[in-house]
Amino acid sequence: MKRRRLTPYALMSPGLFWLLIFFAIPMAFMLIVALEEGSIDTGFSLTWQFANFTESVGDFSTQFGRSFKFSIIATILCLLIAYPLAYAIAFKSGRWKNLMLFAVVAPFFTTYLIRTLAWQTILTDSGTIADIARFFAFIPEDGKLLDTDFSVIMGITYNFLPFMVLPIYASLEQLDERLIEAAKDLYSSARSAFVKVTLPLSAPGIIAGTLLTFIPAFGDYVNATFLGGPNQAMIGNVIQDQYLRTQNYPTAAALSFVVMAVILAIVLLYIRFAGSESLMGEDQVP
Amino acid sequence: MSRAWKWVREHAVMGVGILAVAYTLIPIIVIAVFSFNDPQGKFNFTWEGFTLEHWKNAFGIPELTEALVLSIQLAFVSMIVATALGTLLAMGLVRYQFKGRRFANLLIVIPMATPEVVLGASLLSMFVFIGVDRGFSTLWVAHIMFSISFVVVVVRSRLIGFDRSLEEAARDLGATPWTTFRTVTLPLLTPGLAAAAMLAFALSLDDFVISNFNSGTTVTFPLFIFGASQRGIPVEVNVLATILFIVTAIAMGFTVWQQRRAEKLAATRPDDEDTGLSALASGQRPVAGSSESA
Amino acid sequence: MDTGPVSGWARRLAVIATALVASVLLAACGSDLGGGGSDEEVTTAEATGEVGGDLVISQWPFYIDRKTVPEFEEEAGVKVRYIEDVNDNNEIFAKLRPDLQNGESADRSIIVVSDWMAKKMYDLGYLQNLDKEAIPTAYENLLGSLETTAIDPDRSYTMPWQSGLTGLVVNTKEAPDVTSINAIFDPKYKGKVTVLTELRDTIPMILLGEGIDPAEATTQDWLDAIDKLDGAVKSGQIRKLTGNDYTDDIARGDAVIALGWSGDAIQLQADNPDIEFVKPEDGCLLWSDNMVIPVGAPNPDAAYAFMNYVYEPENQAQIAAYNNYITPVEGVQEIFEREEPSLADSELIFPDDQFTGDCSTIDNPPEDGVDEVEDAWQQLISGG
Numbered sequence: 001m002k003r004r005r006l007t008p009y010a011l012m013s014p015g016l017f018w019l020l021i022f023f024a025i026p027m028a029f030m031l032i033v034a035l036e037e038g039s040i041d042t043g044f045s046l047t048w049q050f051a052n053f054t055e056s057v058g059d060f061s062t063q064f065g066r067s068f069k070f071s072i073i074a075t076i077l078c079l080l081i082a083y084p085l086a087y088a089i090a091f092k093s094g095r096w097k098n099l100m101l102f103a104v105v106a107p108f109f110t111t112y113l114i115r116t117l118a119w120q121t122i123l124t125d126s127g128t129i130a131d132i133a134r135f136f137a138f139i140p141e142d143g144k145l146l147d148t149d150f151s152v153i154m155g156i157t158y159n160f161l162p163f164m165v166l167p168i169y170a171s172l173e174q175l176d177e178r179l180i181e182a183a184k185d186l187y188s189s190a191r192s193a194f195v196k197v198t199l200p201l202s203a204p205g206i207i208a209g210t211l212l213t214f215i216p217a218f219g220d221y222v223n224a225t226f227l228g229g230p231n232q233a234m235i236g237n238v239i240q241d242q243y244l245r246t247q248n249y250p251t252a253a254a255l256s257f258v259v260m261a262v263i264l265a266i267v268l269l270y271i272r273f274a275g276s277e278s279l280m281g282e283d284q285v286p
Numbered sequence: 287m288s289r290a291w292k293w294v295r296e297h298a299v300m301g302v303g304i305l306a307v308a309y310t311l312i313p314i315i316v317i318a319v320f321s322f323n324d325p326q327g328k329f330n331f332t333w334e335g336f337t338l339e340h341w342k343n344a345f346g347i348p349e350l351t352e353a354l355v356l357s358i359q360l361a362f363v364s365m366i367v368a369t370a371l372g373t374l375l376a377m378g379l380v381r382y383q384f385k386g387r388r389f390a391n392l393l394i395v396i397p398m399a400t401p402e403v404v405l406g407a408s409l410l411s412m413f414v415f416i417g418v419d420r421g422f423s424t425l426w427v428a429h430i431m432f433s434i435s436f437v438v439v440v441v442r443s444r445l446i447g448f449d450r451s452l453e454e455a456a457r458d459l460g461a462t463p464w465t466t467f468r469t470v471t472l473p474l475l476t477p478g479l480a481a482a483a484m485l486a487f488a489l490s491l492d493d494f495v496i497s498n499f500n501s502g503t504t505v506t507f508p509l510f511i512f513g514a515s516q517r518g519i520p521v522e523v524n525v526l527a528t529i530l531f532i533v534t535a536i537a538m539g540f541t542v543w544q545q546r547r548a549e550k551l552a553a554t555r556p557d558d559e560d561t562g563l564s565a566l567a568s569g570q571r572p573v574a575g576s577s578e579s580a
Numbered sequence: 581m582d583t584g585p586v587s588g589w590a591r592r593l594a595v596i597a598t599a600l601v602a603s604v605l606l607a608a609c610g611s612d613l614g615g616g617g618s619d620e621e622v623t624t625a626e627a628t629g630e631v632g633g634d635l636v637i638s639q640w641p642f643y644i645d646r647k648t649v650p651e652f653e654e655e656a657g658v659k660v661r662y663i664e665d666v667n668d669n670n671e672i673f674a675k676l677r678p679d680l681q682n683g684e685s686a687d688r689s690i691i692v693v694s695d696w697m698a699k700k701m702y703d704l705g706y707l708q709n710l711d712k713e714a715i716p717t718a719y720e721n722l723l724g725s726l727e728t729t730a731i732d733p734d735r736s737y738t739m740p741w742q743s744g745l746t747g748l749v750v751n752t753k754e755a756p757d758v759t760s761i762n763a764i765f766d767p768k769y770k771g772k773v774t775v776l777t778e779l780r781d782t783i784p785m786i787l788l789g790e791g792i793d794p795a796e797a798t799t800q801d802w803l804d805a806i807d808k809l810d811g812a813v814k815s816g817q818i819r820k821l822t823g824n825d826y827t828d829d830i831a832r833g834d835a836v837i838a839l840g841w842s843g844d845a846i847q848l849q850a851d852n853p854d855i856e857f858v859k860p861e862d863g864c865l866l867w868s869d870n871m872v873i874p875v876g877a878p879n880p881d882a883a884y885a886f887m888n889y890v891y892e893p894e895n896q897a898q899i900a901a902y903n904n905y906i907t908p909v910e911g912v913q914e915i916f917e918r919e920e921p922s923l924a925d926s927e928l929i930f931p932d933d934q935f936t937g938d939c940s941t942i943d944n945p946p947e948d949g950v951d952e953v954e955d956a957w958q959q960l961i962s963g964g
Contacts, residue, residue, distance in 0.1 A: 325850075325851050326850045326851050327847055327848065327849070327850025327851040328642070328847055328850070328851070329827065329828070329831035329848065329851045331828065331831045331832040331851075332831070332832065332833070332851070332852075334851065349664070407674070410675075410678055411678055414678035414679055414682060415678075420686070498665075498671070498675060499674075499675055501665075502686065502687070503636055503661060503663055503686070503687055503688075505663060505664075505665065509665065510664075512667060513641040513664050513665065513667050514641055514642075515825055515828070516641060516667050516668075516823055516824035516825050517640075517641050517642040517824055517827065517844075518642070518827060518828075518831075518847070
């Protein structure tokens, strides 16, 4: 019996220690920085400035709002694109399965920066896509696609799409197709078979996918940097700038903790709403 | 219901799938096309003519080649360790009830929610504080750190709803825990593991911010590209990106082919075609229910 | 599975972790993450006269041709690790600061940074003075006009790598007749203008456009200029704030007027002959990127050997022909007349005093208003 009690700790200790030493301890360091005041020229001292948290939120509420908007829209778009894609790969692709899987992960093998820069070339004012958008009057005659909300959301959707597809595919793939066949016989309509069987059984994949997309998307700054202008700056850009440019380490650190708290709160709410605690809290235990 | 409508409904999912695939491939096609561009100066943005010059010179920028090789090594190390540690974490979390579980959960989710610049900067402060020289080793330490959580989330979604009765059957047949793990659990987990490994690999290959802080004097592929992007990216970057893409495609195609052949010989699971993704991560896929489990 | 060794191993790890936590907490109590710098006298990186060993240089990308470094290695018997990791003054500062604060240089013996960053690092005690005896060639060949500068009047800690002008980079086909800095506010070019994220480039230029000499400008002038720009950003007049990568927007045609640097314009012309550097009639900024030696730098002798080497006109000509910025070395123009006649007349590489006469070298906000100005600027560049 004793052995069984220790097993989870044995399994988990290498990973947990890794996170503890290389994540938690440095972050404890950062938490202290978040409570300091001063400037790079005069030096910083720990004065338990809890106001850093409230002030930083007040000063940058616009960018927080933008981060919400962009990351939520992008996550929804990802889901709408990824589910049919994963479903098609898992059940409909036949001999094209490997090819389609490869297409999904292909962007992984061209670095994030290169593919984001490629989107600059694609969406440029004089490019074909912009011409088409103008022709169909999606944008005004002198309008642009690049450096707008559209291009940033599109970039986030693109860059995080594989994060959504892979977990959904992984959970769909383990579905027994006979189960779906049986459901089709039972409910007689493909739609209710899907709603009552396939969808619930792929829920872990959907939840994992939305989290893997939303969490990094909320703090992302690369897309807003390369595909957006100053009116698209997200909270990730602010933190980046506060740390690197202004050298205002306390504000940068405080903002980071606020971002972490906001994301955690959203994740918890979402999991409660999704009716599954399986990703954060209580997994079913045999 | 007309036949045409039925056809559309039948193929709607596949249609969306194909459009989505096109979406994922467009930038890659653009990158590949511009690897044949012949810019007069340094700015590879507008089409100025066709040339094979940069393909002939693919490895002609030693710093770039060096950076790419370093990044691939780094991604492999990070992928292997992060997948191993993350899978163990996911197994512990999904299968056991124990004290400190909430804390463990928190410790796993928070790194994903932490802005990169803070991850990078705080880790750097610690390395400097304890006097570690930065370089390849601090890079893989950092990469594993930020990849673990992603691995856990993916593997966990596969572990939930995992049919434990198969493992029990193996145990009943007298298999040791290790044999059970190797011949039953692992093969069933493979698609999840492969997806997780792929994510870990990609995260490492893509990372700029955290690497920038902790790289010391080493230069990774994204670091080189970021520097170059400030002053005009050489066409050779497109060439190498295209080569990387082609090599991956060939490697995946080859493993799939080998897999099919092996399966034909063994004829154990003739219809299973889910090998591309899994084969890439695991090299050789163990076949469930092979003789070893007995 | 045997739990014995596992728990033993876990215990050891736990001990290490506890020790780490304790040490970090201790450090945090006395933590001084900010500069503060040292109160001690600035040291001089003394040369011993023995040249050899390794040399690590941190430099901006594409600032040197492919041959210079290997040729130097050959001649001096020094092994060089030449890293192009300076993308941005602020970024390299953030990256190296933890080491510099400890009096270490992260292996680097030469770092190349812009004027204001050099001063900032010097004031924080992160840099050493140069050993003037050790770099006779550099001092001898340094252009007269660069012998003294606002940040370092007698060149005691900086040695220019290259200089340049901040002005307008213009696509003359799309935006003909641009002569004033105020063209960036012209509604004709709405959404086709970029300015620099660097406060110390962009705002002094706007001040010049207003007819205010940056050297005389008050904090209020700076804030007003930021305000004016903010309005233009919000209205969509300004498309983007960029770093060096404004060249991408110009090359693609998404921007037709950009605040930018002189050397880039020459390089952009290769792909698009319509692109020109316009030195605005209202004035311009003259700056340098400088080689500096950080505290704790190993092997200063090799660093000095490198400085002397790049200040040899023949060697410098090779570098200047590659990067097209203003060379700080006397005698290069004569070599160009012989070998690169097309560039020898370029005012952007070899400006005469008349050309740079109305250029300001002051780019810092008034001392007492720096924080206020930086805060306002931060809000602007992150779209607040």
